[in-house]
Amino acid sequence: MNIKRHVITVILSLFLLILLFNSCYSVRLRSVEGAYNPAAPIVRDDYYRDMEVIELDTVITIGVADKDFTYLIKVNDKCPTGKLHTVEYRNTLGGVLLSTITFGRKRLVKIKYVCMK
Amino acid sequence: MARTTKLSLNDWDTLHANGPFPLKTLYKTKLEASALMPSTLDRYNDAAQEIQKLIKEAKNKNMGFRAYGSAWSMSKIAHQKDSMHYNGHMNTYFSFMDQDLHALSSYEASNLFLFQCGNNIKEVSEKLAGHGKSLKTSGASNGQTIAGCISTGVHGSGINVGSVQDYVVGLNLIIGPDPGDIVYLERHTKPALNDVFVQKLRSRVIRNDGLFNAALVGLGSFGFIHGVVIEAQNLFLIKRYVRELKKDKAIALAESLDFKGFKSIPSELDSAGNGNIPYHYKVFVNQYKDNGNYVVELMYKKPFKLNYPDPFPVIKKSIYRDLVNLAVEIGSRVPSTIPIFINALKNSILPKVNEESTGTLAETFWDAPYQGPAFACSFGVDHKNSKKALEVLTKVSIDEGPIPGIFAMRFIKKSKATLSFARFPTTCMVEIDGVLWNEKKNIGTLKGFSKKMIQALKNSNIPFTIHWGKNADWAFPGLIDHMYGQDAKTWREYRCALLSDEMQKLFSNEFLTQTGLAIKETVNDPNLIKSLV
Numbered sequence: 001m002n003i004k005r006h007v008i009t010v011i012l013s014l015f016l017l018i019l020l021f022n023s024c025y026s027v028r029l030r031s032v033e034g035a036y037n038p039a040a041p042i043v044r045d046d047y048y049r050d051m052e053v054i055e056l057d058t059v060i061t062i063g064v065a066d067k068d069f070t071y072l073i074k075v076n077d078k079c080p081t082g083k084l085h086t087v088e089y090r091n092t093l094g095g096v097l098l099s100t101i102t103f104g105r106k107r108l109v110k111i112k113y114v115c116m117k
Numbered sequence: 118m119a120r121t122t123k124l125s126l127n128d129w130d131t132l133h134a135n136g137p138f139p140l141k142t143l144y145k146t147k148l149e150a151s152a153l154m155p156s157t158l159d160r161y162n163d164a165a166q167e168i169q170k171l172i173k174e175a176k177n178k179n180m181g182f183r184a185y186g187s188a189w190s191m192s193k194i195a196h197q198k199d200s201m202h203y204n205g206h207m208n209t210y211f212s213f214m215d216q217d218l219h220a221l222s223s224y225e226a227s228n229l230f231l232f233q234c235g236n237n238i239k240e241v242s243e244k245l246a247g248h249g250k251s252l253k254t255s256g257a258s259n260g261q262t263i264a265g266c267i268s269t270g271v272h273g274s275g276i277n278v279g280s281v282q283d284y285v286v287g288l289n290l291i292i293g294p295d296p297g298d299i300v301y302l303e304r305h306t307k308p309a310l311n312d313v314f315v316q317k318l319r320s321r322v323i324r325n326d327g328l329f330n331a332a333l334v335g336l337g338s339f340g341f342i343h344g345v346v347i348e349a350q351n352l353f354l355i356k357r358y359v360r361e362l363k364k365d366k367a368i369a370l371a372e373s374l375d376f377k378g379f380k381s382i383p384s385e386l387d388s389a390g391n392g393n394i395p396y397h398y399k400v401f402v403n404q405y406k407d408n409g410n411y412v413v414e415l416m417y418k419k420p421f422k423l424n425y426p427d428p429f430p431v432i433k434k435s436i437y438r439d440l441v442n443l444a445v446e447i448g449s450r451v452p453s454t455i456p457i458f459i460n461a462l463k464n465s466i467l468p469k470v471n472e473e474s475t476g477t478l479a480e481t482f483w484d485a486p487y488q489g490p491a492f493a494c495s496f497g498v499d500h501k502n503s504k505k506a507l508e509v510l511t512k513v514s515i516d517e518g519p520i521p522g523i524f525a526m527r528f529i530k531k532s533k534a535t536l537s538f539a540r541f542p543t544t545c546m547v548e549i550d551g552v553l554w555n556e557k558k559n560i561g562t563l564k565g566f567s568k569k570m571i572q573a574l575k576n577s578n579i580p581f582t583i584h585w586g587k588n589a590d591w592a593f594p595g596l597i598d599h600m601y602g603q604d605a606k607t608w609r610e611y612r613c614a615l616l617s618d619e620m621q622k623l624f625s626n627e628f629l630t631q632t633g634l635a636i637k638e639t640v641n642d643p644n645l646i647k648s649l650v
Binding site for chain 2: 040041045048050080
């Protein structure tokens with residue numbers, strides 16, 4: 001009986017782990033037009049190796065009266081045009097849980113974006 | 118004023134992670150904001166002044182100074198240990214009117230454009246498209262800057278087109294810190310811009326074929342390339358086909374480049390039933406599997422029209438090199454497994470047979486995302502020797518490796534540039550592209566492999582050249598003289614005639630010294646770099 005319970009627990013744990021693993025994913029949007037703002041020197045070792053990538057990892061709070069939230073892209077040294085070339089949005093289980101338990105008032109934002117040159 | 122950021126670094130690396138190489142100072146210059154300086158010409162000249170200021174600083178500190186763009190070269194050609202200048206943000210451009218042209222110019226003003234050094238191929242293509250124009254060819258990719266392309270001889274596989282430098286008609290170089298140290302070079306037999314426009318660039322003009330041809334593939338050592346005048350052409354479409362051909366047939370086409378008898382693509386036959394001449398021909402060779410066939414890529418030029426099928430669903434599929442990286446990591450522990458991995462991954466490495474797409478040059482050679490540390494060795498041979506060279510080089514890759522990469526052959530028309538590696542009537546570039554491996558493991562070193570390839574070509578008496586931006590044993594004794602003979606000396610003479618002793622040193626680097634191209638030549642002809650028109 002104990003063995004059977006253990007097996008069920010292990011299977012359930014594995015299922016949860018798979019669920020957790022799959023709840024983290026990212027989606028990337030990239031314009032076919034335009035050149036990305038380049039990085040110099042080149043230091044990264046990922047998809048964004050030669051791009052000047054801006055990373056946002058924050059929690060935003062939505063006001064009771066607000067329907068949605070808009071993050072503004074402004075001109076700065078890392079974003080000389082204020083126009084977007086690539087955006088990568090990452091979804092995590094933590095983000096989903098945070099939004100759930102705060103009834104959507106707090107939202108975890110994990111975004112990488114690259115501006116047009 | 119243009120703004121320069123100065124960074125103190127310990128090292129610098131290429132896009133493809135072929136370093137790191139030691140570096141003390143990195144400069145990055147951005148143009149003045151157009152809101153503060155609306156005139157493009159003013160911003161361009163302002164940037165030139167800024168570069169002269171940096172050159173003066175480097176000179177006063179007895180340091181070297183070298184410009185670079187996208188860092189795509191895999192050799193050390195772009196590297197300078199003292200100071201390097203990143204020019205990717207210097208990206209303005211000019212178009213021309215008839216009144217800007219030289220009286221003897223045979224060019225159409227609407228086809229001429231001056232691009233500042235840091236414009237990359239994608240930016241150039243988009244700016245040209247706004248005028249209904251296109252580049253004639255690219256390096257089959259779009260990330261390199263225009264100045265970087267011509268400095269290293271970047272090429273595609275346009276069999277009747279040539280390399281990027283072959284449509285350059287003028288060069289604006291900054292060769293020192295003083296007034297009078299900005300020059301504009303053209304061919305005296307094919308002048309393009311008139312003196313009035315050149316004066317607007319605060320430059321002195323030198324129209325001299327010999328000097329222009331030497332500076333064209335200047336290896337970053339003829340001064341700071343500030344602007345490049347190119348001849349564009351009307352927008353066109355490319356119809357791309359991927360096919361599998363019998364090896365003999367693919368090689369026969371490579372050796373003859375006679376496509377009249379090539380009738381495998383029914384839509385590319387002329388009214389007499391002969392094969393059309395393709396714009397581009399490329400042969401992919403997996404040296405680890407002989408199934409009697411090669412995958413080939415053919416492209417045909419078509420008139421531009423709107424509403425052609427969306428090419429991106431086909432084009433965006435890129436090589437899954439992360440997967441190849443993993444295979445190499447495993448393979449470097451047991452090298453004999455590398456061919457197995459390459460065969461297993463061939464569908465990810467090679468284009469899909471029977472794939473077809475239609476797009477502009479810029480769309481067909483769209484973005485190539487970074488896919489991990491890479492190497493590439495590329496040898497130029499007369500296309501009539503392509504079969505023999507391929508046999509020799511693939512054998513080395515098997516005997517010395519197995520090396521984690523596959524071969525390809527591309528074709529380029531002869532260039533007029535003195536040090537262009539496209540120096541045969543039609544040059545076949547036999548190239549191996551692959552993933553950098555851990556040299557501490559069981560496979561040999563990349564340098565050792567490239568040395569063996571040079572030796573094998575020499576032993577087989579196949580005249581060859583090497584792509585300046587690719588991996589090679591550049592210290593191989595007598596390599597440059599073997600490849601270029603008297604032309605190497607001619608190149609050095611023009612460089613020494615144009616640059617002062619101090620500037621020859623400032624614009625030099627380890628690559629130039631290693632290859633013997635930094636050697637000072639005595640210039641006996643006082644008129645060597647005289648403007649002839």
